[in-house]
Amino acid sequence: MINVFLDFWSGLLSEATNPQKRVFIGYLASALFIAFLWLFFIEKLKIKDATSLIFSKKIWFSKSSKADFKLLLLNRIILSAGAAAVVTQVTISTFLYECLSSQDFVQPLLFYSTPASVVAALFTICFFLFDDFSRFFVHRLMHKVPLLWSFHQVHHSAETMTPFTIFRTHPVEGVIFLLRTSVVQGVVISLFIYLFGNKVDLITVFGASVGVVLFHSLGSNLRHSHIKIRYPKFVERILISPGQHQIHHSVEQQHYDKNFGVALAIWDLMFGSLAFSEKKEHKFGLNTKFGKKQNLLHLYFYPFKSASQTFKLISIFRGRF
Numbered sequence: 001m002i003n004v005f006l007d008f009w010s011g012l013l014s015e016a017t018n019p020q021k022r023v024f025i026g027y028l029a030s031a032l033f034i035a036f037l038w039l040f041f042i043e044k045l046k047i048k049d050a051t052s053l054i055f056s057k058k059i060w061f062s063k064s065s066k067a068d069f070k071l072l073l074l075n076r077i078i079l080s081a082g083a084a085a086v087v088t089q090v091t092i093s094t095f096l097y098e099c100l101s102s103q104d105f106v107q108p109l110l111f112y113s114t115p116a117s118v119v120a121a122l123f124t125i126c127f128f129l130f131d132d133f134s135r136f137f138v139h140r141l142m143h144k145v146p147l148l149w150s151f152h153q154v155h156h157s158a159e160t161m162t163p164f165t166i167f168r169t170h171p172v173e174g175v176i177f178l179l180r181t182s183v184v185q186g187v188v189i190s191l192f193i194y195l196f197g198n199k200v201d202l203i204t205v206f207g208a209s210v211g212v213v214l215f216h217s218l219g220s221n222l223r224h225s226h227i228k229i230r231y232p233k234f235v236e237r238i239l240i241s242p243g244q245h246q247i248h249h250s251v252e253q254q255h256y257d258k259n260f261g262v263a264l265a266i267w268d269l270m271f272g273s274l275a276f277s278e279k280k281e282h283k284f285g286l287n288t289k290f291g292k293k294q295n296l297l298h299l300y301f302y303p304f305k306s307a308s309q310t311f312k313l314i315s316i317f318r319g320r321f
Contacts, residue, residue, distance in 0.1 A: 071167060078174075091186070127209070152170070244276065290302055
């Protein structure tokens with residue numbers, strides 16, 4: 001029992017020392033630095049006022065933020081079986097590789113003569129693009145499909161946001177995104193190995209993909225925060241700013257189903273869901289009864305009730321036709 005307890009906390013602490021993780025201490029430090037620069041040079045706040053705003057007790061110790069931390073701890077236990085996703089990724093890669101090998105249209109190792117540096121660059125870019133689009137697509141489905149929204153609303157029930165709000169998810173949503181990761185890795189890896197052989201490699205920095213490092217180093221943790229950093233509009237057509245993601249969490253009706261993107265805004269631009277950041281303050285949370293409770297039992301079990309009601313509506317609808 002003691003070993004399980006120690007493994008749990010050591011695993012949790014490893015998140016802060018792993019550059020592949022969003023809450024790596026280096027990324028949190030860069031977000032803090034960017035926030036200070038923004039408030040001091042753009043918002044013209046004094047250092048004391050900027051510090052008070054960033055570390056506001058009303059934000060960090062609110063009921064909503066406390067629920068974020070509780071969900072983080074419990075979800076880590078519940079989703080500890082997520083290591084099985086690695087097996088799933090290997091299974092998907094093997095299956096797709098065998099499918100490719102069984103066809104004659106595209107020959108194996110077709111591009112094996114390509115220089116290793118070029119292969120690494122192509123693989124890194126394709127992996128980043130496919131990963132980012134799949135995040136956008138699944139996120140969009142979470143909002144558009146009532147059954148999936150039943151569980152995703154847990155994330156949107158946050159009334160205050162900190163970098164740890166990213167962990168405010170229902171375990172069902174966590175499993176869905178684990179499967180998404182497995183599919184992305186399985187498809188891209190099997191396809192590149194089939195075409196390029198053993199030259200396939202990621203361009204990494206400190207063991208993490210260069211795309212991941214750049215995204216998180218440039219303030220990804222400020223997306224879930226009260227620091228409203230905005231980009232020029234021509235940039236927000238390409239990259240999602242923290243201010244744009246805060247609009248995604250806004251309770252205002254004109255902001256519903258906007259800015260599903262994670263890193264790139266081009267997907268929202270293509271699908272007509274792009275909205276530019278605004279200087280005014282936004283209220284976060286949900287204008288529903290669900291969004292008014294921040295206790296764990298409610299956040300964990302009500303989504304199942306909501307999902308069951310969705311199934312009933314589907315059954316009634318089918319019964320009429």
